[in-house]
Amino acid sequence: MERLKIRWIIFAGLLLVVVVSYLIDFRFGSRPSPQVQKCYDYIESLPDSAVVMISFDHEASSLPEIQPIALALLRHAFRKDIKIIGLSLFAEGTAIGYRLLNKVAGEYGKHYGQDYVFLGFKPQYISAILGLGESIRDVFPEDYLGRSLDSLPFMDNIISYEQVAMVISIADGDRTVHWIEYGNARYGQEIMAGLTAAMITSYDPYLASGQLFAVVGGLKGAAEYESLLGQPGKGGRGMLAQTSAHIYVIILIIIGNIIYFRNRSRQGRG
């Protein structure tokens, strides 16, 4: 019972810290990390009408982290008049990807079929990634809405990865690894990633080897991207809450260690 009480106090304390700090609308002037800067510079350097493929490879549960990243990247791309092909290799990401694309397209007055398309979901992600390198139409004969790709003016000259400048995989798991293993290794397609923070260290080796172009990672990555864009969003808004919660966790770790060492020294004396 005593242990349960301590647990409740810790949880209640964390909730209080997050709620109170989230209610305060204070935004840090976060300096972008080299990875986020690299992503931003790359999209900034793309010419008008360049084509970018964005794959929503995530579950709904990671939306709080994924959505700010996706929104920042989509806003930047549409602001630069870059054409977007959306798709999903994770069933749950399908409706989310379609909704986010339409939302941001609406903000910038972009038209479906002319400025962007959404191809929908494809199972067997390995064969899908390999197939896209040969022919997008073979993998997705129709878009998410059931329209033939040939009927969309946007897709007139788009055959395969050859016409795609960058694939951006927005993921909460290992789907981006498959984009690297099959899209990059087999076809030389450049891959960029928007990842949950928990996945960042898994992708460090691919960043170091150059197989992965760059990463926008976690809520912090989204906040940095938003500040580069000059468009405040949920990423920046959440940074004070995240910093406060981290400080709370660090304090708990210090207290836990003090109690541990004090008990150990008492046991040693006893």
Next chain:
Amino acid sequence: MNIGIIIAGVLTLAIYTFLYKDNPVYRAAESLLIGLSIGYALVIFWQTTLMDRLFEPLFGDGELLLIIPLILGLLMFGRFGRKTSWLSRIPIALMIGAGAGVAIPAMLYARTLKQMSASVMPLVTAGGGFDIGGLVVVAGLLSTLAYFYFSREHRGLMGGVARVGTWFLMIFFGATFGYTVMSRLSTLIGRVDFLLTDFLHILS
């Protein structure tokens, strides 16, 4: 208020009741989540795979070759009967064979060869200086490999190098755990944002 937002808000609170203790409200919300996720995935698979790629082309457009994957797929259901379970080995063998054929060269190249080549780096910079980053990579690589080398006892020089390897591993685990905490806190912040903004309308 939108009925969807009310349901989402109530379910969010139901899930968080687990922090007090395991209870029927939490279990009901959890079961709903699992059921919905599976149901949603099934509908998507049915529409995008079975209908679009199999039934419509086969029965609508007369692409008779699709009978082969249809039969292979049906053979998988053989697993449900003791006498027919051997039938499922045929499609499984095909899947494993084709899967391994596709995956092994790709993984060997992307995960092993490319990573090895990226690990071999000059320790001296173009300006003639010493590359500290390169040295850390080499030291981390060799000491971690030494830690996982079990054919020789970890004593003496080997023991010392392996111990350095454990430090590198601990740093990696620490960084990964730190990022995971960050990730989980982001999820909590996302839910708090939803509750304060959409559900309770405290924030605009």
